[in-house]
Amino acid sequence: xxxxxxxxxxxxxxxxxxxxxxxxxxxxxxxxxxxxxxxxxxxxxxxxxxxxxxxxxxxxxxxxxxxxxxxxxxxxxxxxxxxxxxxxxxxxxxxxxxxxxxxxxxxxxxxxxxxxxxxxxxxxxxxxxxxxxxxxxxxxxxxxxxxxxxxxxxxxxxxxxxxxxxxxxxxxxxxxxxxxxxxxxxxxxxxxxxxxxxxxxxxxxxxxxxxxxxxxxxxxxxxxxxxxxxxxxxxxxxxxxxxxxxxxxxxxxxxxxxxxxxxxxxxxxxxxxxxxxxxxxxxxxxxxxxxxxxxxxxxxxxxxxxxxxxxxxxxxxxxxxxxxxxxxxxxx
Amino acid sequence: xxxxxxxxxxxxxxxxxxxxxxxxxxxxxxxxxxxxxxxxxxxxxxxxxxxxxxxxxxxxxxxxxxxxxxxxxxxxxxxxxxxxxxxxxxxxxxxxxxxxxxxxxxxxxxxxxxxxxxxxxxxxxxxxxxxxxxxxxxxxxxxxxxxxxxxxxxxxxxxxxxxxxxxxxx
Numbered sequence: 393x394x395x396x397x398x399x400x401x402x403x404x405x406x407x408x409x410x411x412x413x414x415x416x417x418x419x420x421x422x423x424x425x426x427x428x429x430x431x432x433x434x435x436x437x438x439x440x441x442x443x444x445x446x447x448x449x450x451x452x453x454x455x456x457x458x459x460x461x462x463x464x465x466x467x468x469x470x471x472x473x474x475x476x477x478x479x480x481x482x483x484x485x486x487x488x489x490x491x492x493x494x495x496x497x498x499x500x501x502x503x504x505x506x507x508x509x510x511x512x513x514x515x516x517x518x519x520x521x522x523x524x525x526x527x528x529x530x531x532x533x534x535x536x537x538x539x540x541x542x543x544x545x546x547x548x549x550x551x552x553x554x555x556x557x558x559x560x561x562x563x564x565x566x567x568x569x570x571x572x573x574x575x576x577x578x579x580x581x582x583x584x585x586x587x588x589x590x591x592x593x594x595x596x597x598x599x600x601x602x603x604x605x606x607x608x609x610x611x612x613x614x615x616x617x618x619x620x621x622x623x624x625x626x627x628x629x630x631x632x633x634x635x636x637x638x639x640x641x642x643x644x645x646x647x648x649x650x651x652x653x654x655x656x657x658x659x660x661x662x663x664x665x666x667x668x669x670x671x672x673x674x675x676x677x678x679x680x681x682x683x684x685x686x687x688x689x690x691x692x693x694x695x696x697x698x699x700x701x702x703x704x705x706x707x708x709x710x711x712x713x714x715x716x717x718x719x720x721x722x723x724x
Numbered sequence: 725x726x727x728x729x730x731x732x733x734x735x736x737x738x739x740x741x742x743x744x745x746x747x748x749x750x751x752x753x754x755x756x757x758x759x760x761x762x763x764x765x766x767x768x769x770x771x772x773x774x775x776x777x778x779x780x781x782x783x784x785x786x787x788x789x790x791x792x793x794x795x796x797x798x799x800x801x802x803x804x805x806x807x808x809x810x811x812x813x814x815x816x817x818x819x820x821x822x823x824x825x826x827x828x829x830x831x832x833x834x835x836x837x838x839x840x841x842x843x844x845x846x847x848x849x850x851x852x853x854x855x856x857x858x859x860x861x862x863x864x865x866x867x868x869x870x871x872x873x874x875x876x877x878x879x880x881x882x883x884x885x886x887x888x889x890x891x892x893x894x
Binding site: 440447451684 | 831
């Protein structure tokens with residue numbers, strides 16, 4: 393009588409055999425004591441293997457839902473698009489720098505470009521058109537000038553889940569509300585800001601954060617120029633709690649020049665820019681952040697938020713950059 | 725229910741475990757498992773179960789090539805007090821568990837790559853034909869390989885155990 397080979401008993405116990413093979417094995421087992429013993433030994437070996445392998449298990453955690461992973465998959469295809477856009481960014485940035493430099497050489501006096509003479513600069517920051525009298529399709533029924541949730545959301549889109557968004561914001565995101573239509577014209581001006589009075593100091597705290605945690609905190613609304621290496625991200629907080637933080641992202645051009653993009657509450661950003669001009673800064677590490685009086689600056693205001701760029705570049709370059717940045721941030 | 729959704733619910737843990745036994749880092753195993761399912765969502769494979777484990781095996785192989793793996797492996801093996809142990813476990817239990825884990829890990833490492841792969845795929849719940857498709861073995865050879873792999877794993881573990889006991893008593 394032929395005994396059942398080892399591997400066949402493994403396959404039998406693993407339920408990997410056909411019904412016919414199983415019948416054959418079972419009838420043999422019924423008659424053969426030696427094979428029954430072998431089968432029991434293999435069953436024990438099998439159980440021990442399973443038990444040993446069971447110790448090699450990581451701690452159990454709650455897995456993400458498949459929906460969350462679907463979002464990740466969708467975000468990934470969006471990122472691929474984003475990378476394509478980054479290329480466009482880099483090219484237009486190079487063009488903007490070259491253009492600005494050219495304009496500088498031909499049209500500007502050799503003396504320092506921007507002398508801080510705040511008294512002669514009346515209202516340097518451009519308001520968003522709705523607040524500055526430029527015709528706008530937005531229909532505003534209230535008389536409050538700036539804060540408009542849908543507008544500020546549009547200016548600083550966040551990556552938080554839709555479920556946590558207030559119902560008004562999410563409904564306005566779905567319906568094409570007139571207030572979030574891109575204004576027909578964007579006013580940009582140089583920001584050689586008047587220094588603030590001694591009583592206007594902000595008791596701010598700066599902290600340097602990693603790029604990853606900045607993205608965590610702000611999602612897609614971290615101000616930055618795609619395609620340039622980020623050298624530092626700083627977050628300033630004037631009021632504890634809330635999302636009132638101001639974010640400064642420093643990026644470096646190949647030439648070594650540092651461009652800073654700033655996003656935050658309008659009052660804080662203008663104050664920060666004002667302090668470039670050399671007056672003692674209320675922001676503890678403003679000088680350390682390298683925003684010096686020599687750097688040019690451009691700012692754009694949207695409601696109660698402000699977006700700004702500072703860099704040792706000409707106004708033309710800065711203007712081109714902030715327009716692009718603004719469009720980019722609103723697109724996200 | 726969507727096939728993939730069902731697969732996700734039934735096999736996610738098995739994929740994490742499968743990966744953990746290859747990369748020896750719980751966090752990394754979770755990351756890779758999620759990566760596997762993100763890819764599955766994008767590809768919508770025809771035979772999702774086999775596909776998921778094939779991709780997991782590939783990711784683990786790529787991971788193994790990275791030098792970082794060795795460092796992480798060391799972290800796992802040294803019972804680092806900074807890595808908070810499960811609070812419910814008494815310290816003695818924890819030490820014993822770690823020793824056991826190390827012993828099984830070492831025993832598993834004594835297997836040939838093919839034997840180990842077949843054993844881990846079987847333990848992850850794949851059928852003989854699925855294992856055969858992934859490893860390139862004939863279906864008939866899967867039983868032979870599993871028989872050998874199981875025996876070697878248990879023998880290697882027992883050998884280490886008796887060696888340790890011997891060391892403890894001398």
